[in-house]
Each structure stands twice: as structure tokens, then as C-alpha cells.
Amino acid sequence: MSGLSLLAMESSRPEVHNRPQPLDRQAEPATGEDRVRSTGGRRFGRGGGRDFEHLSDEALIALVARGDDDALGALYDRFGRISFGLALRILRDRTLAEDAVQDAFLAIWRSAGNFAAERAKPSTWILTLVHRRSVDLVRREERRRADPIEDIAHPAGGATDEEVALRSKRRAVQEALRRLPDEQREALELAYYGGFSQSELAERLGQPLGTIKSRMFAGLARLRDLLAESGLEAELG
């Protein structure tokens, strides 16, 4: 086990002195190959920082797949709030919700290379990962709340274009959910926000497992169609 020799250990890592770099590399000059990764001729490095604003979500994920941690930060800037909102809704605890979001973004970091193969839109992929981590955590913590269907009021404040757009999307989702039969909406909401597994739901609702499965399928398929009608699905992914 020569790896256990301290001398070998030291000499094999002469380059690691003075690492790591500061966390915030905004001020770092854009030099070196990794600073100018090709993105169809678009240039990073305005004022020494990197401008990801005009990159699509897919392009950001491609950079993340190549180990670009600045791109991961930019992806977080786009999806961090909605991710945290989702995790918080499920977990009802800020610390746990942050853990879930962190786990999910590290999963993104590790698996961004597989993203194309998932055949999902970026937002779907990211929110699915956040959702999965949150549900895993809520089941582990047994922190699930008795009534996950409670209506959380959405504040009317905020006036940026993004917030206005988000509010209109949210209305469309709520409208679509309203048009589902009650028992389908209930199955979707308890599963998605409550973190209940299909078997737990069958028990909780006193229904056969097969009934629960078909409510979930019918509800999701109907939701998909309603959202397609409203044009929301295409927009959101």
C-alpha cells in the first residue's frame, strides 16, 4: 500500500498548495481555457465576471456536465427559489428544505452528463430531483404533515415581469387542478406535496391500491392535457 506513504502523498500533490480558490470567483479574470468554453461564439467574461444570462437552461446544464461550478451557481440562481419553495412545502422546515435543495443540486452536478438521455425539459428534470430528495427526506424524518392540501395563500406583491409571469402560470395550474375530479386531485396533491407513497395513500384513503394508481394516472394525464390546452406545458416543460 504505497498510497499510505506520507512522502508519496506529499510529492504526488505538489499542485494543491494554496487551494481552494475563493468561493466567489466573480472577480477572477477570465483567462485560461476553462474561462472561454465555446458556447456558439458567445463570450463570457464581461468585466472579468461571467455572464450566463443569455444562455439557455440546456446550455447551462451542458456546462455543468463539464464540471463548471460557476454554471452550477447560475443554474441555482434560476431555480433555487422555486426549488426551495417546493422543498419547504413538502418538508415544512427550512433546514431540511435547504438540505434537500443542496442534495438535489449536487445530484444535478453529478448527473448533468445524463441529462440529455432523460428526455425531459430542464425545469422538469431539476424539480423532479428536488421533489425526490424532499420526499425521501420527509419519509425518513416522518415529518409529514397531516393536511398537506391546505391552501397556502400566494402573496399578491411583486411586480417584476418574472413574478407576473409566474403568477399567471400559477393561476393556470390552479385552474387546471380545479378542473380535475376531487378524488384525482386529492391523490395527486397528497402524493406530490405530502410525500405519501401509493401504498400509504391506499391505506390512508381506504381504497384498493389499484384505485389509487388509476386515480394518479387519470389525474396526471388529464392535467397534462389541460396544461397543453392552456399552452402552459410548452412554456414550462
Added chain:
Amino acid sequence: MEADLDTHDLVAPYALGALDGAERERFERHLAVCPRCRQELPGLQSAASVLALDVEDAEPSRALRKRIVQAARAEREPEAAVVHLRRRRWALPAAAALAVAASCAAIGLGIWAVLLSNDLGKGGIDKRALAIVTHPYASRFPLIGADGVIVVTPRREAALVVSKLVRAPHGKTYELWVVIAQQPQPAGIFPGGGERSLVALTRSVPRGSQVSVSLEPAGGSSTLTGSLLFGAQTA
């Protein structure tokens, strides 16, 4: 095939995250060989994730972004988790250590605890480690690969003192090893972070053995899985 039909049925619960671990694995195996489910899943999953929109956005702490980027970077370059400073001895000169130990004996550990706690952060003080590093006849062995020392008492109890070691990434921990005859034996875990880490080893350190630190999965490993980041040769 009835079993297979059952598995098709799992596509909606899967999209909603409503399968438990075993069911999830079963469906993922099925998905790999079922074109119909692969066809169906993206639309259902997309509909499910739209439910995330019916949730109020919330502002996570500012530190979260930093933690994520830092943990990602540490995964890419595990050795970057260790800050290497110039070979400056943190350890007090022996005479000063003796003087300090003498005053400890006089005043008790309280004052020392207060003095050190500024450095050691919120984690609290490892009292056993403190007793080891202030032992008047302890030997000090400089770390190779990081800034700090291994302190060993005549009874071969040992403690690690290391400066500027960044906190272990999420899901990981630092683990101490006593390497005896090329065999690393686990000797305790610690999180790192803060200005300085002070940790007592959970096993004694025979003469001539090495003490090393690696990064391991959270909770620690019983056998070494990471590479050794830094350590010291004792005598």
C-alpha cells in the same frame, strides 16, 4: 405477462414520486426495457412537476448557494478541501506549551476553553483533546500536507490540531486513521471547518505509527475508502 402489466401501472406513481425504494427500483429496471413507459413518462413527469408551480417561492438563506458551489467543487477536486498553508508551525514552542500547561494546572481548563473557543467555533471543545494538547510531556509531530500537528502523550493518547481545514462537503466527513504496519485503523471522525479543528483520536498511537486523515462518507468508514489527505509520522 401479469407482473409486467402491474409494472406499467407504476408509471404515474413513479412520476409523482409516490413509490417506495423497492418499487422505484423495480420500475426503473422495467423502464429500461419498456418503450411504452419511456414514451409515456416524460409527459406525466412534466405534468407532475408543474405542481411545483402551485407553491409559493421561498427565499433560502444566502449561504445555501455558497454551500452548494463549494460542495460541488470539493467533489471535483477532493484535495481542494484541504488548505495548505506555508510550513509554519502552529504548535507553540515547547517552553511556551509548558508555561501554558502550568497555568492551566493553576487556573483550570476554563480560561483555556474560552480562549480556544474563539478559534474552534460553535462545535464546542473536545475536553479530552484539550487535555492531550496541554499535557506537559506531550510530543508534537508536524503534519505533512496541512498546517497543524499530531500531539501524543506519553501514554500514547493522541490529538489532531489542524488549521484552516474547510468543512467536509455535504454527505462526507473527515476520518482519522492510525496506520500500523501499513494497515489503517479508524480513529474517529470530525467535520472540519472553522479556524482550527481540535480532535482527540479514539485509539492510541503506537510508536512509529502514522496518523492520517481522509475524506469518507458521512458517519465514517470502518476501512479506508478515500485517499489520504494529510498526516504525520510519529516516533
